[in-house]
Amino acid sequence: MKTDFEHRQGAHCESGVTSNLLSIASNGKITEPLAFGIGAGLFFAYIPLIKINNGPAIAFRTLPGYIFNRTAKSLGIPVVSKRFSSKQKAESYLNECLEAGNPVGCQVGVYYLPYFPKEYRFHFNAHNLIVYGKEGDNYLVSDPIMETTNVMDSYQLERVRFAKGALAPKGHIYYPKQGAIITDETIKQAIKSGIKKNVYNMLNIPGSFAGISGIRNTGKKIKKWRDKLGIEKSKLYLAQMVRMQEEIGTGGGGFRYIYAAFLQEADAYLPGNQLAEISVLFTQAGDMWRTAAVHAAGIYKGRIGSQDDFNKMGDYLIEIAEVEKNAFERLKNIKWQ
Amino acid sequence: MKKDEVPQDLSSLGKITKELCYATDSSGKYVAALSSGWDVKITALDVAWGDIEKRIAAAKQKVLNKEASQLLFFMEYRLMDISILAGYTGFWKWQIKRHLKPEVFDKLSTQKLEKYAEAFNIKVEDLKSMTIHED
Numbered sequence: 365m366k367t368d369f370e371h372r373q374g375a376h377c378e379s380g381v382t383s384n385l386l387s388i389a390s391n392g393k394i395t396e397p398l399a400f401g402i403g404a405g406l407f408f409a410y411i412p413l414i415k416i417n418n419g420p421a422i423a424f425r426t427l428p429g430y431i432f433n434r435t436a437k438s439l440g441i442p443v444v445s446k447r448f449s450s451k452q453k454a455e456s457y458l459n460e461c462l463e464a465g466n467p468v469g470c471q472v473g474v475y476y477l478p479y480f481p482k483e484y485r486f487h488f489n490a491h492n493l494i495v496y497g498k499e500g501d502n503y504l505v506s507d508p509i510m511e512t513t514n515v516m517d518s519y520q521l522e523r524v525r526f527a528k529g530a531l532a533p534k535g536h537i538y539y540p541k542q543g544a545i546i547t548d549e550t551i552k553q554a555i556k557s558g559i560k561k562n563v564y565n566m567l568n569i570p571g572s573f574a575g576i577s578g579i580r581n582t583g584k585k586i587k588k589w590r591d592k593l594g595i596e597k598s599k600l601y602l603a604q605m606v607r608m609q610e611e612i613g614t615g616g617g618g619f620r621y622i623y624a625a626f627l628q629e630a631d632a633y634l635p636g637n638q639l640a641e642i643s644v645l646f647t648q649a650g651d652m653w654r655t656a657a658v659h660a661a662g663i664y665k666g667r668i669g670s671q672d673d674f675n676k677m678g679d680y681l682i683e684i685a686e687v688e689k690n691a692f693e694r695l696k697n698i699k700w701q
Numbered sequence: 702m703k704k705d706e707v708p709q710d711l712s713s714l715g716k717i718t719k720e721l722c723y724a725t726d727s728s729g730k731y732v733a734a735l736s737s738g739w740d741v742k743i744t745a746l747d748v749a750w751g752d753i754e755k756r757i758a759a760a761k762q763k764v765l766n767k768e769a770s771q772l773l774f775f776m777e778y779r780l781m782d783i784s785i786l787a788g789y790t791g792f793w794k795w796q797i798k799r800h801l802k803p804e805v806f807d808k809l810s811t812q813k814l815e816k817y818a819e820a821f822n823i824k825v826e827d828l829k830s831m832t833i834h835e836d
Contacts, residue, residue, distance in 0.1 A: 375721045375733075397723065397731070417749065417780065475780070476822070481713045483746055487785055511718045511735075528788025529781075603748035610742045612714060616702055616722040625723045625731035647725065651702060654741075661741040664748045 366497035369467040371506040371513045375615030375622055376425070377492040379405060380508025381469045382432045384494060385539060389441060390546040396508075401626030402438050402554045403431030404561035406619055409574040410582040417486060419604035422582075424618035426565065428490030428531060432469065432538060434561070438554035439546050445538040451522055454535030458495060458503075461539065467496035467506075471536035473527020479507070479514045484612065489531040495521070509612050548633065555630045556700060562623075563696045566688065576689045583681030590674045599664040602677070606657045606664075617650025624650065636701035638694070645691035649684055656680035704734050712738025712746075753780065764831060770806030771831050772797070775821045778833065789820035 370387065374380020379400040386394045400406075407426045414421040436443045448454035461468045473489040474480055496513075497504035503521050505514045516524075525535045565575060572581040589598040608618075615622035627643035659677055662668040704724040714720065715737035724734040760777040763769040776786060787794050792813075799805050800813075811825065818825045827833070 373721050373733075375723060418752070479717070481717055483713045483750065487780055509718070509720065529785040532788065599748060600752055603745040606742060606745040607749065610739065610745075612720055614722075616707075616724070616736075621702060621723040621731070628731050643731075644729075647702075654702065657741050661744055665744055 365462055365499075366504065367462060367465050367467045369494070369496035369506065371496075372508070373511055374508035376400065376405075376613045376619070377508055378428065378431045378490075379403065379622070381492040381494055382435050384506065384508060385432075385467065385469055386436070386439070386441065386546070388542075389540060389544045390439070390551075393546065393548075393551065394435070394439070395629060397622050397625040397629055398551070398555070399435050400431065400619070400622050401562070401630060402551075402558035403433075403435040404558050404565060405431050406562050406623045407565055407574070408576075408578045408582075408618075410578050410585075411573060417604070419601055422605050422608045424609055424614065429471070429536075432492075434558070435554070436540055438557050439544075439550055441544045441546070442541040443538060444541060446536070447533075448535035451526055451535070454525060454537070455518065455522060458537060459498065461537070462495065462498055466539050466542065467494050468537050468539040469494055470521075470525055471533035471538075472524035473529070473533060474524070475527060476520070476523045478516060478520050479510070487527070487529045489527050489529055489533055552633050555633055559630075559695050559698075563692050566692045567696065576685050576692065579681050579688065580685040583678040583685065585678075586681065587675050587678035590669075590671055595669055598674070599666075602660040603664045606660050609653055610657055616654070618653045620646050620650030620653060634700065637698050642691055642694050645687060645694070649687045649691065652680065652684045652687065656684070704732060707734045707736045708739035708741075709736060710738045710740040710743060712743045714738065753777070761831070764803070767803050770801050770803045771828055772801050772806060772817065774831050775817070775823070775828065779821050781820075786817075786820060790816045792816070 372384055374383060374396040379396050382399040382403065383394050383396040405426050407423060409423045410420065412420040433443065446457065458468065470493055472491050472493060473487060474491045475485050475487045477485065493505055493507040495503050496506055501517050502515045503518065505516050507514060525533055527533060567576060569575050572578060589601060593601065610616060624643045624646035627639045627646065631639035656677065659680060663673055663677065702724045704726050707722060707724050719735035719737050721733050722736050723731050726732050757777045760769065760774045764771055764774050783794050783797050786797055800809060814825045814828060818828050821828065
């Protein structure tokens with residue numbers, strides 16, 4: 365049994381899944397960058413109290429699950445979303461969906477994902493893929509970060525759908541209801557609302573852990589890492605930051621490039637609002653994040669590591685904060701044409 | 702990032718799939734481009750694994766010194782903390798803490814050992830003998 369589905373590779377798992385699941389309803393119009401932007405995906409947060417693989421939690425994107433829900437909601441698409449306590453029920457529900465012709469999104473953990481190379485397997489439970497068919501005991505799987513589709517047997521799929529630890533997926537399954545149609549007018553409104561929400565998340569969240577103030581504050585903290593944590597732990601922390609920023613699923617430059625691509629596409633829907641010009645600022649921010657990553661690599665490779673080098677590292681983030689602040693303020697002040 | 706500057710340093714993922722990223726073409730328009738990896742993040746991943754290897758080696762020594770049971774070794778090997786292991790096995794955290802003591806671990810029933818073996822995706826005899834087979 366196989367549903368009507370076309371695998372398209374994406375940069376990021378959740379926006380890729382969202383774009384692919386909405387492909388039929390939108391006639392292919394909801395590209396991955398559009399899904400990312402409408403879902404207000406861009407973010408920054410530094411939460412040293414939460415430890416991931418013995419390093420601080422650093423995020424360049426919004427909370428898991430948020431992009432799909434927000435994008436579908438903004439586009440007026442009804443969504444079915446379920447979690448399960450029973451593995452059997454989770455599997456039979458999945459089978460029913462496939463029999464009804466619905467490809468479905470599944471939240472999974474990557475640790476026991478069989479087609480991932482060992483080096484990339486961590487207990488990260490907010491990965492997303494699409495199951496689009498079943499042949500015998502094998503499920504047909506479209507993982508947007510992979511070039512081609514994969515096959516997993518029922519035990520392998522159950523194991524990752526019921527991965528344990530933080531953000532445990534609990535068999536989470538989601539899909540848009542069939543029959544909805546997305547018009548250009550809906551897309552325009554959804555773009556505006558996505559930008560507005562992202563402006564809020566980056567400029568207006570109180571405290572100094574998230575958004576622009578989070579970037580600036582992290583820059584200040586990095587300057588103190590060498591004294592406070594010692595050189596070895598600082599290396600681990602910097603490596604962790606670079607991985608969150610550049611690793612599979614980001615599209616490069618801490619999601620800044622995918623957001624720049626979104627603004628460029630948005631400009632075609634809403635011309636006369638300077639979205640293409642503002643997009644260039646996000647490209648610049650992405651380039652700066654990558655320059656900072658190269659500098660960080662110098663430190664964790666042990667090539668450099670003086671206090672001056674840490675000061676420079678911190679200053680990179682402080683400069684990035686200024687560029688992104690300016691970009692988001694320009695988005696905030698748009699008088700929509 | 703410009704399309705022709707997209708890095709192509711072969712990573713362990715690059716051997717299986719290229720990653721999609723967004724880059725600008727000569728006219729400044731965003732296009733999807735494929736990358737087989739980037740040296741900067743390959744090293745970042747190496748740093749993370751270097752730390753994990755150290756932790757595994759330290760755990761192994763503790764088991765050999767009878768300061769901890771084989772569970773500690775496999776927890777480090779599978780990057781699991783007590784909560785994750787509790788999730789996979791269904792044991793309470795306090796039970797796992799007890800089972801981390803060698804004298805308690807040595808008396809565990811086969812049934813309990815099987816739960817741990819399944820969580821670590823290994824065989825019971827490998828759990829007891831602290832043997833790993835690359836997977």
